[in-house]
Amino acid sequence: MARILYEAENFNKPGGTGIKTYVENLAQAARSIGFETGALLSAQRAVNGKDPLLAEIDFYDARQSTSVLQRFVHTPTRYVFGAPMGLRTTPLPRTGAVIRPDDARSAETVAFDRVHLSCRLSENARHHLVRYGRLARLRHSEQLDIFHATHAVPLYAPRAANIYTIHDIVPLRLPYTTRDNKKVFLETLREICRRADHVVTVSEHSRRDILSIVDIPEHKITNTYQSVQIPSALLSQSDDDVARLVEHVHGLQYKKYFLFVGALEPKKNVSRLIDSFAASGVSDPLVIAGGLGWDYDDAVARVDQDHFHSYRFSGDRAVRERKVRRLEYLSFPHLVGLIRGAKALLFPSLYEGFGLPVLEAMMLGTPVMTSTTSSLPEVAGDAALLVDPLDVPAMTRAIRALDSDSDLRAGLAQLGLVQAQKFSPDAYRERVRGVYRSVLGSAAVAANDREDTSSALALGNPAFAQGHVGPTPANAALAAD
Numbered sequence: 001m002a003r004i005l006y007e008a009e010n011f012n013k014p015g016g017t018g019i020k021t022y023v024e025n026l027a028q029a030a031r032s033i034g035f036e037t038g039a040l041l042s043a044q045r046a047v048n049g050k051d052p053l054l055a056e057i058d059f060y061d062a063r064q065s066t067s068v069l070q071r072f073v074h075t076p077t078r079y080v081f082g083a084p085m086g087l088r089t090t091p092l093p094r095t096g097a098v099i100r101p102d103d104a105r106s107a108e109t110v111a112f113d114r115v116h117l118s119c120r121l122s123e124n125a126r127h128h129l130v131r132y133g134r135l136a137r138l139r140h141s142e143q144l145d146i147f148h149a150t151h152a153v154p155l156y157a158p159r160a161a162n163i164y165t166i167h168d169i170v171p172l173r174l175p176y177t178t179r180d181n182k183k184v185f186l187e188t189l190r191e192i193c194r195r196a197d198h199v200v201t202v203s204e205h206s207r208r209d210i211l212s213i214v215d216i217p218e219h220k221i222t223n224t225y226q227s228v229q230i231p232s233a234l235l236s237q238s239d240d241d242v243a244r245l246v247e248h249v250h251g252l253q254y255k256k257y258f259l260f261v262g263a264l265e266p267k268k269n270v271s272r273l274i275d276s277f278a279a280s281g282v283s284d285p286l287v288i289a290g291g292l293g294w295d296y297d298d299a300v301a302r303v304d305q306d307h308f309h310s311y312r313f314s315g316d317r318a319v320r321e322r323k324v325r326r327l328e329y330l331s332f333p334h335l336v337g338l339i340r341g342a343k344a345l346l347f348p349s350l351y352e353g354f355g356l357p358v359l360e361a362m363m364l365g366t367p368v369m370t371s372t373t374s375s376l377p378e379v380a381g382d383a384a385l386l387v388d389p390l391d392v393p394a395m396t397r398a399i400r401a402l403d404s405d406s407d408l409r410a411g412l413a414q415l416g417l418v419q420a421q422k423f424s425p426d427a428y429r430e431r432v433r434g435v436y437r438s439v440l441g442s443a444a445v446a447a448n449d450r451e452d453t454s455s456a457l458a459l460g461n462p463a464f465a466q467g468h469v470g471p472t473p474a475n476a477a478l479a480a481d
Contacts, residue, residue, distance in 0.1 A: 001034060001035065001036045002034070002035050002036070002145040002146070002440065003035070003036045003038065003142065003143070003144050003145050003146075004030055004035045004036070004037055004038065004144070004145060004146040004147075004148060004436075005038040005039075005040055005116070005140065005142075005144050005146070005147050005148070005157065005160075006023060006026070006027055006037065006038065006039055006040065006112070006148050006149075006150055007040045007121070007147070007148070007149040007150055007151075007153055007155065008023045008027075008039040008040060008041055008112070008150060009040075009041060009042045009121055009122055009150075009151075009153070010023060010150070010151070011023065011039065011041055018167075018354075018356050019150060019151055019167065021228065021356060022150060022165070022167070022202070022226060022356075023039075023111070023150045024111045025226065025227050025228065025229060025425070025428065026148075026150065026165075026432065027039070027111035027112055028111055028229065028425075029227075029425070029428055029429045029432040029433075030432065030436070031111070031113075032429055033429065033432065033433050033436070035145075035146075035436075036113050036114075037111065037112050037113050037114075038112060038113060038114045038115070038116060038142075039111070039112040039114070039115045039116070040089060040116050040117075040118060040121070040138075041092070041115060041116070041117050041118075041121075042117070042118060042119070042120060042121035042122065043059055043117040043118065043119050043120070044119075044120065045058065045119060046119045047059070047090040047092075047117050047119070049090065052093035052095055053093070053095045053097055055090075055092075055093050056092065056093040056094070056095050056097065056098050057097075057098060059092060059117065060098055060100065081131065082124075082127050082128035082129075082130070082131035082132050082136070083124050083125070083127070083128040083136045083137075084128075084132075085139075086136065086137035086138060086139035087118050087119075087121065087124055087125065087128075087136050087137070087138055087139060087155065088118065088139040089116040089117065089118045089138065089139065089140045089141065090116060090117050090118070091114065091115070091116055091117075091141075092115040092116065092117050116140070118138075121153070121155070122153050124136065125153055125154045125155045126154060126184060126188070128154065129154040129184065129187060129188060129191065130184060130187075133187070133191070134154075134191060134195075135154045135155055135156045135191055135192070135195055136154060136155050136156075137155075137156060137157075137158060138155055138156065138157040138158075140157060143159070144157055144159070144160040145160060145161065145440060146160060146161045146162075146163060146436065146439065146440070147160045147161070147162050147163070148163045148164075148165070148200075149162075149163070149164045149165065149192075150165050151165060151166075151167065152164065152166050152185070152188050152189060152192060153188075154188045154191060154192065156195055161197040161198070161439035161440065162195065162196055162197050163196065163197060163198045163199070163200060163435065163436075163439060164192045164196050164198075164199050164200070165199075165200045165201065165202070166189065166192070166199055166200070166201050166206070166210055167201065167202055167206065167353035167354070168201075168202075168206050168209070168351070168352070168353030168374075168375075169189065169206070169209050169210060169213055170267060170351050170353070171185045172185065172186060172189075172213060173209065173351065174266075174267060174350060174351050176266070177265070177266040177267040177350065177351070178265075178266075178267070186213075189210075189213070189214055190214055190215075193210075193214045193215070193216040193220075193221075194215075194216075196216075196220065197220075197439045198220055198221070198222065198435060198438060198439050199216065199220060199221040199222070200221075200222055200223075200224055200435055201221065201222070201223050201224075201353070202223065202224065202225055202226050202353050202354040202375070203223060203225065203353060203354050203374075203375035203378050203379070204223050204375075204378060205353075205374050205375040205378055206223070206353045206354075206375060207221055207222075207223045222431075222434070222435050222438070223431075224428065224431040224432055224435060225354070225422075225423055225427075225428065225431065226354045226356060226359065226423065226428070227359075227423050227424065227425050227427070227428035228356060228359055228360055228363060228423075229425050230336060230360075230363060230364070234333055234336045234337075235364075237337070237340075239254065242254065242337050242340045242341050243341065245334070245337040245341070246337060246338060246341040249334065249337075250287070250327065250338065252285070252287065252338075252341065254341045255341065255342070255343050256284050256343065257284050257285045257286070257287050257341075257342055257343060258277070258282075258284060258285070258286045258287070258342060258343055258344055258345075258346050258399070258402075258403075259286075259287050259289060259338060259339060259342035259344070259345050259346065259366075260273060260286065260287070260288045260289065260290075260345070260346050260347060261289050261290060261335070261339070261345065261347070261357040261360075262289075262290045262347070262349070262357060263290045264288070264290060264326075266350075267349060267350045267351050267352075268349050268350070269348050269349055269350050269371075269389050270288065272348065272389065272390070272392055272395065273286075273346060273348050273395065274286070274324060275392050276348075276392045276393075276395035276396040276399060277324065277346070277396075277399060278323075278324075279392065279393075279396045280396045280399040280400050280403070281400075282399060282400065282403040284343060284403065285323050285324065285325055286323070286324045286325070286346070287325050287326075287327060287338070287342070288324065288325065288326045288327070289326075289327045289330055289335065289338060290326075290327075290329075335360075336360075336364065339357075339360055339361050339364050339366050340364045340365070340366060342361075342366050343367075343402065343403070343409070344366065344367040344368065344369060344402040344409065344412075345357060345358070345361035345366050345367070345368045345369070345370075346369050346395075346399065347361075347368065347369065347370045347371070347376075348369065348370060348371050348387060348389040348395055349370070349371055349373075349374075349376065349389065350371070350373060350374075350389050350390075351373060351374045352371075352374050352375055352376055353374075353375060354375055354379060355370065355374075355375060355376050355379050355380075358370050358376060358379050358380050358384065359379060359420060359423055361416065362380070362383055362384075362416030362417065362419055362420040363416075363417070363420040365413045365414075365416065365417055366413065366416070367384075367385075367402060367408070367409045367412035367413050367416070368380060368383070368384035368385070368412065368416060369384060369385040369386075369387060369395070369398045369399070369402060370384050370385075370386060370387075371386065371387065371388070371389040372386045372387065372388055372389070373388075373389055379423070380419065381415075381419045381422075382415060382419075383412060383415035383416040383418065383419035384412060384416070385398045385401070385402065385412070
């Protein structure tokens with residue numbers, strides 16, 4: 001069975017992120033194809049190699065922080081010298097003593113066969129790039145067929161095919177909307193595209209963006225789109241069950257609120273969304289579900305404005321409610337329920353590599369308003385109301401239409417279910433298979449399929465057969481044949 005190691009640093013981050021969802025779905029696709037999957041996570045401190053129990057406890061310690069030695073010796077040394085000896089990985093001990101949190105259990109039992117750690121992974125790799133102008137070397141004890149970095153991290157694995165996912169180039173296209181070091185991001189992008197056996201992205205728009213910025217042959221970059229797998233137990237919930245969830249957990253009425261999903265940060269355009277919502281005069285509230293990103297003060301101030309109140313009657317009492325509400329991180333089941341219970345999803349982002357909330361809403365039969373920019377028209381197709389995200393009056397009119405026209409909402413919901421099928425798990429799995437076949441060779445992937453008796457899928461798209469082939473054990477076997 002071929003082995004693949006995913007750089008999966010975003011599994012460490014609290015709450016949900018788009019890349020975290022991407023990694024889990026990607027690893028599940030690889031498993032279904034027949035790969036043995038591994039995750040490479042980042043630890044705040046070096047892993048204790050002498051005491052497995054303490055090492056496992058330390059990794060899951062919520063109070064884990066940088067030690068004095070790390071602050072005053074290790075980090076400055078990395079900054080000055082980079083990682084000339086490479087970045088070492090260590091298996092995450094599984095003693096059975098630690099009761100692992102839900103997100104860790106998901107990472108290890110749903111998506112990954114094994115987990116490895118490296119101390120301050122991205123930070124150390126970036127220091128190395130700044131010092132030497134090239135990718136840091138991964139010192140991994142196991143032989144790999146593929147190393148797949150799931151975001152633009154300056155790291156490579158020797159003797160393996162190296163694949164990198166570049167979701168978007170927002171720091172270069174909208175530099176005023178991110179905190180990234182733009183010089184380092186551009187250097188990382190250039191070095192990745194020079195060194196990679198293959199680059200993956202998540203929309204045709206992002207693919208064109210990358211090709212316009214970086215010198216990379218077109219056959220070495222593939223758009224796989226994205227997918228979301230929603231458990232059947234959640235999909236089969238009745239409307240009454242969803243109504244009880246949103247009412248009892250969030251104090252909302254079923255199909256009587258609008259929803260935005262995403263972090264509060266400049267590119268999400270939340271301030272304009274709130275302005276357009278206020279101007280619409282609709283009576284149902286707007287719920288903003290997501291954590292704080294950065295530069296969020298303006299959006300939070302708008303959410304907290306005193307005039308955003310409404311009233312509803314509960315029996316013979318008038319209950320005062322906020323017209324615009326913000327919810328912090330939600331578990332996936334609660335997020336699914338919140339999307340299903342919404343009158344419509346409002347997602348007027350300035351720029352997205354893909355835009356997962358749009359797909360999730362379409363899969364769940366919730367009407368969508370989204371932007372005419374970046375990849376969003378590509379994902380939404382004709383199944384959403386598309387608006388210029390800088391045009392507040394246009395967004396206002398769209399919100400009013402969604403509020404008042406039940407036929408419009410029903411029509412968009414039906415079109416959304418059809419559009420979402422283009423991004424089904426089966427379609428996504430075939431795209432992923434095509435990429436891995438392009439770097440390992442079709443015979444290697446076919447052998448991998450035969451080894452995985454649970455997979456009955458056909459071979460991937462022949463259009464990928466001319467892709468670049470990296471120096472892997474599987475390729476060596478092919479050459480010997």
